[in-house]
Structure formats: C-alpha cells, structure tokens
Amino acid sequence: MRCVVVGAGPAGLYFAYLLKRARPDAEIRIVEQNSADATFGFGVVFSDRALEFLREDDPETFDHITPHMEIWDDLTLDHGGERISLDGIGFAAIGRLELLKLLQERLLSVGLAAEFETVVASVDDLGQADLIVGADGVNSIVRAGHEAEFGTTVSTLTNKFIWYGTTRRFDTLSHAFRRNDHGSFNAHHYRYAPGRSTFIVETDNETWQRAGMAGMNEAETMAYCARVFAHELDGHPLISNKSAWRNFPKIWNRRWWVGNQVLLGDALRTAHFSIGSGTRLAMEDAIALAAALVDCTDDVSAALEVYEARRRPVVEKLVAAANESASWYERFAEHMALEPWEFAISYARRSGRLSDDRLARLAPKFMAGYQARQVAGR
Numbered sequence: 001m002r003c004v005v006v007g008a009g010p011a012g013l014y015f016a017y018l019l020k021r022a023r024p025d026a027e028i029r030i031v032e033q034n035s036a037d038a039t040f041g042f043g044v045v046f047s048d049r050a051l052e053f054l055r056e057d058d059p060e061t062f063d064h065i066t067p068h069m070e071i072w073d074d075l076t077l078d079h080g081g082e083r084i085s086l087d088g089i090g091f092a093a094i095g096r097l098e099l100l101k102l103l104q105e106r107l108l109s110v111g112l113a114a115e116f117e118t119v120v121a122s123v124d125d126l127g128q129a130d131l132i133v134g135a136d137g138v139n140s141i142v143r144a145g146h147e148a149e150f151g152t153t154v155s156t157l158t159n160k161f162i163w164y165g166t167t168r169r170f171d172t173l174s175h176a177f178r179r180n181d182h183g184s185f186n187a188h189h190y191r192y193a194p195g196r197s198t199f200i201v202e203t204d205n206e207t208w209q210r211a212g213m214a215g216m217n218e219a220e221t222m223a224y225c226a227r228v229f230a231h232e233l234d235g236h237p238l239i240s241n242k243s244a245w246r247n248f249p250k251i252w253n254r255r256w257w258v259g260n261q262v263l264l265g266d267a268l269r270t271a272h273f274s275i276g277s278g279t280r281l282a283m284e285d286a287i288a289l290a291a292a293l294v295d296c297t298d299d300v301s302a303a304l305e306v307y308e309a310r311r312r313p314v315v316e317k318l319v320a321a322a323n324e325s326a327s328w329y330e331r332f333a334e335h336m337a338l339e340p341w342e343f344a345i346s347y348a349r350r351s352g353r354l355s356d357d358r359l360a361r362l363a364p365k366f367m368a369g370y371q372a373r374q375v376a377g378r
Ligand SMILES: Cc1cc2nc3c(=O)[nH]c(=O)nc-3n(C[C@H](O)[C@H](O)[C@H](O)COP(=O)(O)OP(=O)(O)OC[C@H]3O[C@@H](n4cnc5c(N)ncnc54)[C@H](O)[C@@H]3O)c2cc1C
Pocket: 006, 007, 008, 009, 010, 011, 012, 031, 032, 033, 034, 041, 043, 044, 045, 046, 118, 119, 120, 121, 135, 136, 137, 138, 139, 140, 141, 161, 163, 200, 264, 265, 266, 267, 271, 273, 276, 277, 278, 279, 280, 282
C-alpha cells in the first residue's frame, strides 16, 4: 500500500508509526511544512488518565514519552480572592516540541522519517497513492480540496486568546480570573517541563477592543498581559513564540473521508483547549485509522468506513463536551459575578459531562467543601 501523510503533528507522526509498525511492507511518505524543531505554542496537558490510552497496545511509546512528562493531581481556580482546589482529576503535561521529537524518534524506530520543510500546495501535487491522510491541522489543505464533499463547517468563537509560556513553575493546572478597567481576563497556566509553563491568556472581544489590543505590537501586548497577571507571574517573564491573539476555530466535517482521502486530528475537528484533549484525540484518531487499515487489509474504502464508524460516537461525545466548555468560557465574564464557590461549581459542571454524584467520586474534597458551604447557607 502507498500512503501519503500530510502533516507531522501528533496525528500524522503517530499514525505513520503505527501503520509502519503493523504493516512493514507499506510505503509511507510523511510531508511536513515546518522544520523538525519548529512548532507553535508551548506545553500541552493531558487530562484524566494521561497517556493510559496507549499503554496497553503501545507500551514502548508510553514508556518513551511518560518519563518526560510533568505529572500532578489537582486543578486550582483563582477567583474573587479565593483559591479553590478541584482534587483528584489527574494531569500530565509535556512540551509540544518535546512530544513531537519523541514521536519522531518512534517513527525512526520503524525506519521512517518525515520530509520536513516541504509545503504541500495542493493534494494534486502528491502523485499516485492508495491513501492520502490529511493530518495537517486546522488549516488542512486536504480538507480544503473537498470542502463540499467533506461537509466542512468552520465557526469562530468570539473570545480572543494568546498562547504564551513563562519560566514560573505552577504546582497545579490553574485558572486565574481577573478584572481591570478594560474588562475581564482569564489565564490557563500549568508547568510542562522544569522551569517552563504554558500561560494562555483569554479575554472577551469587548474587553479586547477597550484595551486597544488591535493597535499594540508584540512587546506591548506581552507587557499588558504581564501587568494583568503580575500576581500569578510573580516576577517571571512571559515568553512569546510568535504569539498573537487568535479566535478559536470550531471545525467539524459531516464526512470523514472522500475517495482515498481521509481526515484525522484537528483537520477533522477541533476540541476547545479548555478540556485539554486535542492532542489525545488526534493520537486516538491515529490509533483507530491504523487499526482499521490493518483489519481491512488492502481494502482502503472498507477501512475508512470502519475508521469512521468506530470512532465517530466517541468523538461526537467529546466534541459536544468541548463545545459546552467553550460556551462557558465565552461567557466567563458573566460567571465572574458569582461568588467563588458558586463560580467553582459552575466551572466544574461546565462541560455537562459530570453529574454531582460523579463529581463527588472524582473530586471528593471539592464537593465536600461545596456542600458544606451550601448547608451553612453561604
Ligand atoms: C491555545 C491552545 C492550547 C492547546 N492546549 C492543548 C492541551 O493542553 N492539550 C491538548 O491535548 N491539546 C491542546 N491543544 C490542541 C492541540 O494543539 C491540537 O489538538 C493538536 O496539535 C492536533 O494535532 P494534529 O496533529 O491534528 O495537528 P497539528 O498539531 O496542528 O499538526 C498539523 C501539522 O501539519 C502541518 N501542515 C499543515 N499544513 C501543511 C501543508 N500544507 N503542507 C505540509 N505540512 C502542513 C503543520 O505544520 C503541522 O505540523 C491546544 C490548542 C490550542 C490552540
């Protein structure tokens, strides 16, 4: 089988590795526009059970990546002068570049390397292949070639976010919510390597306009955000990686494959970063697609049908939760009117995935604290 993978992000790298491992006879080409050591953003966090999803079927990759992760249990909400802890969730984080390097090493272990600094301008330039995999992220060229057939919808959230790093180490995944004369801001921050943390700043569009962000250059923007979160940064600098304000794109496709072209990862759909699942979803897509190709030897259409049928129900559920979470963030300024514990329970329930019973099992200390305050009438 001849297969071309467009994009060497987590989805493309992991898919190519898995397919080559299972089918050493497959001819696989991976094309990536960036250089091997370039990436956007800083660290990514995996919530819930970290890399457990690959431990059983791929212990080598699990063992290769896990030692490089920062691991902790709790999430901290900082609002209205209180820091409230949601216990028991469990997080693991890693630098995005580190993750890509480790996945590139896994790829080398099966005798493959991506072709870096090669931009695919059109799928027509890829030549003959039995399968073309669009693992090329939010601006997928593979998807763009057949938008009508894929049934692509793209809508943009109204909040603005900017992805920074910092040298400050945080004990937990933390969310700080702050107000100033221009309006409301929140920051998602967590460590992902010794001496390095992700620091994502988010604000609503009205605040962004009032603050005059459109007229600020990179240094002015960073200085402004550092002032808003001076307490959290505690004297540490923000770090930019071509960081710029963006609106999160919600991407969905009615069909997951057209002819011999298939989408996975962010090219297929996005899941808002507030549920920390985009990378895991991308890697799970890769697992599902590789498994379907192995199960339906040489029948690409059958394999793509199996991939979509097996994977769609799980993805639909998670994307629904991600969209609920994104909607909560779109109105975070309104939620900030709540007192800290009501704010915290609204946050914990935001994705609609956790009933209070489940929350009590998952975060017993947090729920006990919340219920005690309710009983006390506070
Ligand atoms: C602010 C923010 C924070 C996030 N935080 C988290 C988090 O904490 N945890 C988490 O799990 N996820 C997080 N995500 C989501 C995560 O980054 C993505 O879901 C994940 O990277 C998707 O992987 P992918 O391989 O599908 O796409 P990508 O990682 O986007 O990789 C696509 C690759 O394709 C390449 N490419 C694109 N077009 C072409 C072309 N024409 N020719 C050649 N190459 C091309 C790109 O250069 C890129 O390397 C976050 C996202 C954002 C925006």
